[in-house]
Amino acid sequence: MKRKPSLTSQENTALLQLLSARFEKHKNRHKGIVWAGVQKKLEASPDKLWSLQQMEESGGEPDVVGYDKKKDQYIFFDCSAESPKGRRSTCYDREALESRKEHPPADNVIDMCDEMGIDLLTEEQYRELQQLGDFDTKTSSWIQTPAAIRKLGGALFCDKRYDHVFVYHNGASSYYAARGFRGCLRL
Template sequence: MEDQFTNFRDRFEATPDRHEGLSYDEVESRLTSSKRTALAWMEQTGGDPNVVALNGRLVIVDTAKESPAGRRSVCFDESARLSRKKNAPAASVESMIEMLEVHLLTPEQYQELQTQFSFDEKTSSWLKTPDLIRQKGGALFGDRRYETTFIYHNGADSYYASRGFRVCIELD
């Protein structure tokens, strides 16, 4: 694999408990060209991607301790970003991932990951939001405080320096 994936391989090999019985060669053989592009983007934006079992499936997911630094200060989606009358951010979650083979974490995936390792103790991450909530102008996000995982809501047009988002790549 190219040099750009050295950190990914090192991270994978340093945490065998997250993907028991899986070899790196097996992971590499499942990485299509578009998945390699997405993985490179995850690394470049600070996601610390690694392979984990999530809802019984193997995925590559952001395992950074805090929400990836290169994906913060963004609105939930483009319609929310464009609806801001003042101080619109440069991007939205939607615009950043639209050309990649990645998926925004669901609240259920976020909660399951929090049982495997703790993250977002100082930051928060936007989560996939049901259409009904989004149609009413809201969006979901999660964080971990007081050794507890919380799922909250906010206006989809809001953005904060400490809120980013996490994604996953399906390997199956």
């Protein structure tokens, strides 16, 4: 049986302090949401705290960006100004990684999301994120790709240039030093 990942009590405390400070610093991202409610849910969900720690360690700077009333869930996105540094130079998925005959990247986006316990942002979520600030003005981020596009070998990514969000395509096996991915965690 695989052991569920968890943090030490010191790591929990440090992460909660960091997330609370970020929450207070960027109030525009979560209007109407009170930190005490978020913290209560975080303290009751050690697996989610572990996922947030993985987001943080890889450069994502996760923050609360919404609340789903129907599901009673807080929503975290990676809010780093540029695509998280610890998640760049990755192709889209395992199939793309295995298809690389020469110079394969070290990892792929879909497996990394699974390992971290997060979801890859959709195009809609990426556009929501861009309403909260300017993100990926020098980098780009992979997003969830429809099966029909992926079946043909492609994958989608986004960035923000000229004050607009752009959605592009690339071969799923491509990877670049300035392209990573952003995740979503529901709590």
